[in-house]
Amino acid sequence: MLIGVSACLLGQKVRYDGGHKKNRFCTNILDDYVQWLPVCPEVEIGLGTPRNTIRLENDLNQIPRLVMPKTGEDLTEKMTNFSLQKTRMLQRAGICGYILKKDSPSCGMARVKLHHGPNNLASNRDGVGAFAKILLREMPHLPVEEEGRLNDARLRENFITRIHAYDRWLGLMKSNWKRKELIRFHEEYKYVLMAHNQAGAKRLGKIIAKPDDYSSKQAWAEAYMDEFALVMKKPASKKSHTNALLHLMGYLRKYADSQDRELIQNEILKYNKGYVPLIVPITLLKHFVEKFEIPYLLNQVYLKPHPSELMLLNQL
Numbered sequence: 001m002l003i004g005v006s007a008c009l010l011g012q013k014v015r016y017d018g019g020h021k022k023n024r025f026c027t028n029i030l031d032d033y034v035q036w037l038p039v040c041p042e043v044e045i046g047l048g049t050p051r052n053t054i055r056l057e058n059d060l061n062q063i064p065r066l067v068m069p070k071t072g073e074d075l076t077e078k079m080t081n082f083s084l085q086k087t088r089m090l091q092r093a094g095i096c097g098y099i100l101k102k103d104s105p106s107c108g109m110a111r112v113k114l115h116h117g118p119n120n121l122a123s124n125r126d127g128v129g130a131f132a133k134i135l136l137r138e139m140p141h142l143p144v145e146e147e148g149r150l151n152d153a154r155l156r157e158n159f160i161t162r163i164h165a166y167d168r169w170l171g172l173m174k175s176n177w178k179r180k181e182l183i184r185f186h187e188e189y190k191y192v193l194m195a196h197n198q199a200g201a202k203r204l205g206k207i208i209a210k211p212d213d214y215s216s217k218q219a220w221a222e223a224y225m226d227e228f229a230l231v232m233k234k235p236a237s238k239k240s241h242t243n244a245l246l247h248l249m250g251y252l253r254k255y256a257d258s259q260d261r262e263l264i265q266n267e268i269l270k271y272n273k274g275y276v277p278l279i280v281p282i283t284l285l286k287h288f289v290e291k292f293e294i295p296y297l298l299n300q301v302y303l304k305p306h307p308s309e310l311m312l313l314n315q316l
C-alpha cells in the first residue's frame, strides 16, 4: 500500500529549524507494511531548510492566508498551486492513505493556529494547513489522519482498517469490474460496516441493491464510496462492536452447539465489560467459522481487517 506522509514524520530533516519529528508508529511499525510517499510542502515550494517560520493569518475578508511574518511574504498562491499539482500526482500514484503532521500551517489536518484581528495579535485553533486543506478537498474518500491522533488505539485501528479498504477499492476501480464484484465488496465488509454504524450499513445496502437508480456503473460506485467513506470515518465503539459480534454469533446458530455458543457469548460479554480485548471474541468466532467452513463468513473482513502482527485488535 502506498501512503503519503509529511516527510518530517519519517525522520527527514525538513523542518523550519533543520530538525525532524520522527514518529515511531510510522518508522518502526507501519514501515514493514506500507510504501511511503513523503512530501514536505514547504521545502517543495522552495523555502529551504532551515527557514523563517510561517503561519496562517486571516485577511480582511476572514480568508486564511499562509504568511511568513518576518518578511511579510504571502505564500498562499504558491502553496495552493503546488498542492493542486501534488494531489493530482498522489492520486495518479494510487495512494490509499495519508498521515499528516499535526499543528503545521501547511500539513495540519485541523485545529491549526489561525491568527486574526488587529496586527494578527489574536489567535484561535480554527485553521487547517494550506496543503492539507487541498488534499482533503481533492481526495475526499482518502483515509487521512494526523500522527498525534494515531496514538489513540481506536483511531489507529480505524485508520489501518480504512487504508486496507481503500487500497482494495482502488484495485477494484482500476480493473474492468463487474456489478457482482462491487456487491461482493459490500458483502465482505458487512460486519465491519455494522460495527461502525448500523444505520450507515443499511444505507449502503440500499445503494448496492439499486444500481439502476444511477446514470452509470461509475456513478453507482461513486455514490457507494461517498457513503462508505463517511461510515468508516467514525471509529466503531465497544457497543457497536458487541452488536456486530452478536450478529455474527447468530449466524453460527445452525452450526455450533449450545455449549460452543455459550462460550462465544461469554467472551463477547467479557469484551463488552472491558475484561478482554476485541481480539479474544474475534479469534474465537474465527475459529468456529473456519472449523465449520461457513462460506459467507470465511471472507468477512471483520474477522481479519489487517495483519495480525500489527496487534491492533489486542489494544481495543
Ligand code: SF4
Pocket: 006, 007, 008, 009, 014, 015, 016, 039, 040, 041, 042, 043, 101, 104, 106, 107
Ligand atoms: S509539517 Fe509538513 S511542511 Fe512542516 S516540516 Fe513537516 S512535512 Fe514539512
